[in-house]
Amino acid sequence: MHPNIGKTIGGGFVGTLVMTMLMYVAAPMMGLNMDIAAMLGGMLGIGWAGGMLMHFVNGTVIFPLIYAFALYSWLPGNPAVKGTAWGVILWLIAQIVVMPMAGAGLFSAAMGGMMAAGGSLMGHLVYGALLGVVAGEAVPTGAPARASSRA
Helix, strand or coil: CEECHHHHHHHHHHHHHHHHHHHHHHHHHCCCCCCHHHHHHHHHCCHHHHHHHHHHHHHHHHHHHHHHHHHCCCCCCCHHHHHHHHHHHHHHHHHHHHHHHCCCCHHHCCCCHHHHHHHHHHHHHHHHHHHHHHHCCEECCCCCCCCCCCC
16 A cells, blocks of 8 residues: 555655755755755756756655655654655765765765755755655555445
């Protein structure tokens, strides 16, 4: 069983939107430049707009589908906890693999160090929690629709 796919993608979109707003509004207030679109766009050679599109495709479609089909039944807790755990996993992947590939160093060492890594963790926690809450509980797959009981 897995959560409703439409709700899961909706949760991914909401989580990505809020995370992106935090990145471009809250992070600069902390003295951090966390421009994921520029980083992805530069790394992939597709420019800022392409990087932003890639960020939203990842957060809205790819990561939520991995969550729903590969991880949901394996992760512990209620949907909010499951989503938050997925956010932590994504953060670890970002800090150990993606950031070094983008030149920001391990755990964002070359981009603000602990403050940047902590800001990124907060964003990923918010993303995961929203994904989990909006996606909700698992639904039986292939179950027939219930007939109306009106007489």
